[in-house]
Amino acid sequence: MQKLTAERRGANRKRRASDRGPAVIALPAQCLLPAIRGLHELLSPHLEAAAVMLDVSALQRIDTGSMQLIAAFALDRARAGRALERHGDSPAWDEAVRLLGMNSILPAQPHSPPQPHQRPMP
Numbered sequence: 114m115q116k117l118t119a120e121r122r123g124a125n126r127k128r129r130a131s132d133r134g135p136a137v138i139a140l141p142a143q144c145l146l147p148a149i150r151g152l153h154e155l156l157s158p159h160l161e162a163a164a165v166m167l168d169v170s171a172l173q174r175i176d177t178g179s180m181q182l183i184a185a186f187a188l189d190r191a192r193a194g195r196a197l198e199r200h201g202d203s204p205a206w207d208e209a210v211r212l213l214g215m216n217s218i219l220p221a222q223p224h225s226p227p228q229p230h231q232r233p234m235p
Contacts, residue, residue, distance in 0.1 A: 134164065135162075135163075135164035135165055135166040135198065136159045136162040136164065136165050136166070137165075137166045137168055137200070138155060138156065138159055138165060138166070138167050138168065139168040139170075139171065140152075140155075140167065140168065140169050140171065140172045140175075141171060141172070142171050142172060142173045142174070143172075143173060143174045143175075144172065144174070144175040144176065144179035144183075145174065145175070145176050145178075145179065146176055146178045146179070149178055149179060149182060152179055152182055152183075153182060156182070156183070156186045160186065160189060160190065161193070161195070162195070163195065164195070164196065164198070165190065165195070165196075165197050165198070166197075166198045166199070166200045167183070167197060167198065167199050167200065167220065168200045168201050169199060169200070169201045169202075169203040169206040170200065170201025170202060170203060171201075171203075172201075172203040172205050172206050173203075173205055174205055175205055175206065175209050177209075177213065180209050180210075180213055180215065180219075183219060184215055184218045184219055187218050187219055187220075188218060191218075197219075197220060198220055199219075199220035
């Protein structure tokens with residue numbers, strides 16, 4: 114009985130989290146190999162989230178190891194049918210995605226909300 118209740122609470126938490134919109138993962142200014150364990154801990158809880166937005170706006174430096182970890186995160190989500198969107202501008206992110214040829218894996222362009230349909234003036 115107690116296990117069943119805990120399972121229900123977990124399901125309710127997941128449902129409430131998805132109702133609030135995408136989980137936002139804000140990358141720090143520097144994502145470098147010495148801190149890769151921290152990056153892994155930042156990403157891991159969101160692997161199964163319904164929607165995730167990666168905020169790269171503070172990112173100033175990122176190395177290949179960190180990009181590989183984020184790419185693996187994105188690929189795991191894609192295999193499960195879950196998207197990863199990007200938010201914010203970061204020349205460091207854009208350059209890393211381009212140099213490493215990860216355009217098909219990682220979101221290169223920031224997510225912008227859909228614009229409302231505008232009717233032409235008569």
